[in-house]
Amino acid sequence: LDEEIELMETVGIKFETGKALGKDFTVDSLKKDGFDSVYLAVGTWKGRSAGIPGEDAQGVYDALKFLRKVNDGEKPEIGDTVVVVGGGFTAADAARAARRLGAGQVYIAYRRTRDQMPITDEELFETEEEGIKIMYLVAPEMIEVKDGKVAGIKMNTNVLGDVDASGRRCPINVQDCSDFTLRCDNVIMALGQKDDGSMGNIKVDHETLSTGMEGVYAGGDSTGAGTVIKAIAMGRKAAAAIDKQLLGDEATMEYIDKLESVDKYDVLERSGYKRNINRFDIYARTAIERIGDFETFTRTLTEEEAVKEATKCLRCGCGEGCSICADICKEFAIHLDGADRWVVNVDECVACGMCYNRCPNHNIEMINLGLLDDNRQKVGSASSCDRGPTPVCDVH
Ligand SMILES: Cc1cc2nc3c(=O)[nH]c(=O)nc-3n(C[C@H](O)[C@H](O)[C@H](O)COP(=O)(O)OP(=O)(O)OC[C@H]3O[C@@H](n4cnc5c(N)ncnc54)[C@H](O)[C@@H]3O)c2cc1C
Ligand code: SF4
Numbered sequence: 240l241d242e243e244i245e246l247m248e249t250v251g252i253k254f255e256t257g258k259a260l261g262k263d264f265t266v267d268s269l270k271k272d273g274f275d276s277v278y279l280a281v282g283t284w285k286g287r288s289a290g291i292p293g294e295d296a297q298g299v300y301d302a303l304k305f306l307r308k309v310n311d312g313e314k315p316e317i318g319d320t321v322v323v324v325g326g327g328f329t330a331a332d333a334a335r336a337a338r339r340l341g342a343g344q345v346y347i348a349y350r351r352t353r354d355q356m357p358i359t360d361e362e363l364f365e366t367e368e369e370g371i372k373i374m375y376l377v378a379p380e381m382i383e384v385k386d387g388k389v390a391g392i393k394m395n396t397n398v399l400g401d402v403d404a405s406g407r408r409c410p411i412n413v414q415d416c417s418d419f420t421l422r423c424d425n426v427i428m429a430l431g432q433k434d435d436g437s438m439g440n441i442k443v444d445h446e447t448l449s450t451g452m453e454g455v456y457a458g459g460d461s462t463g464a465g466t467v468i469k470a471i472a473m474g475r476k477a478a479a480a481i482d483k484q485l486l487g488d489e490a491t492m493e494y495i496d497k498l499e500s501v502d503k504y505d506v507l508e509r510s511g512y513k514r515n516i517n518r519f520d521i522y523a524r525t526a527i528e529r530i531g532d533f534e535t536f537t538r539t540l541t542e543e544e545a546v547k548e549a550t551k552c553l554r555c556g557c558g559e560g561c562s563i564c565a566d567i568c569k570e571f572a573i574h575l576d577g578a579d580r581w582v583v584n585v586d587e588c589v590a591c592g593m594c595y596n597r598c599p600n601h602n603i604e605m606i607n608l609g610l611l612d613d614n615r616q617k618v619g620s621a622s623s624c625d626r627g628p629t630p631v632c633d634v635h
């Protein structure tokens with residue numbers, strides 16, 4: 240992260256920390272200060288409640304608050320049996336944290352089916368390996384309370400109905416089906432996040448991520464909880480829209496929803512890749528060992544293993560082999576190095592940006608490495624990577 244921040248600073252990005260939108264500044268004040276565009280990426284911070292009786296009992300936690308406490312080194316009180324209501328990343332993290340805090344039985348109660356669960360196969364595998372049990376097609380009806388404390392959770396059985404607004408089949412309670420109660424000591428609510436209420440769940444135009452206010456864009460979780468990758472993609476999309484807003488026809492950024500794909504096996508053949516070789520087990524601790532604490536349980540590869548792993552690299556960037564970058568370079572600065580790897584000879588590259596603009600796969604980055612002196616002579620060198628050449632440049 241430090242390296243990335245440093246790189247951003249070299250291209251002129253300034254960081255202002257310790258200031259909050261709505262408290263220390265507003266969108267209007269930013270505009271008055273001369274900013275033509277504003278991109279809101281403030282995330283979403285409050286957990287949703289289920290709106291069922293008993294939610295205020297002692298022993299009911301909001302998953303985000305619970306995880307924040309754990310992250311701060313606190314040990315929230317956890318009994319032997321814990322039910323986590325939800326089915327996303329937060330539910331899995333909360334269940335795994337509860338297990339590490341000493342809970343003997345941890346259940347995740349999810350209202351839909353596995354194929355609709357947002358967590359990845361890897362996360363589900365690790366969660367179940369740690370002894371956490373997943374209950375599908377169940378919905379909480381009420382939390383049973385005794386002496387002000389959680390005593391159990393009453394649940395209904397669901398079936399799947401028609402597709403809803405999220406594009407998934409909607410869970411519906413089975414009518415006249417007997418409810419059941421699971422005795423437990425804690426209930427952790429992980430039903431997704433909402434914003435903190437000050438800005439609303441920001442509505443945007445899906446093509447441009449414009450909020451409708453001139454020059455104001457929003458993305459990431461502030462427009463609805465999602466994933467890291469989705470937040471990054473939205474940042475890129477908004478950057479292209481802002482570039483267009485500021486530079487009109489001169490704009491150079493383009494957002495491509497889907498990159499062109501290449502025939503994987505064609506590429507594999509050319510780079511001598513063999514399937515299923517060099518697979519290394521990265522789990523350094525068994526499930527039983529790792530639930531005893533919050534320490535990392537995967538290991539990094541040794542240098543030798545990493546080198547072996549790298550021989551599997553698809554080199555997908557230049558696997559295309561279209562050679563447009565090399566053909567278009569008027570300085571003949573791009574050369575083929577081995578079967579698929581295009582490299583820029585930094586002594587020949589004049590950072591014109593032609594290859595950057597033409598690469599159909601957006602493999603090439605123009606990075607200001609501060610390599611130009613006052614007379615605009617190149618005084619340093621640039622590196623290249625397996626994804627494609629990385630020319631030096633003084634404009635991006
Ligand atoms: C427990 C949990 C586990 C998750 N696990 C995964 C996972 O395994 N994989 C995955 O892909 N996604 C996961 N996610 C989702 C992922 O974290 C988010 O989708 C992603 O972080 C969204 O990025 P963002 O930049 O929109 O918002 P955030 O990452 O939330 O960043 C928002 C930033 O804005 C700042 N901010 C908030 N309010 C203000 C304000 N008023 N003024 C100024 N700054 C403000 C915040 O301090 C924060 O730094 C998880 C989420 C949670 C809660
Ligand atoms: S870097 Fe881009 S333009 Fe150059 S060969 Fe690879 S895909 Fe083609």
Ligand code: SF4
Nearest residue numbers: 568588589591592594
């Ligand atoms: S940026 Fe460099 S490598 Fe790319 S086309 Fe221009 S001179 Fe050639």
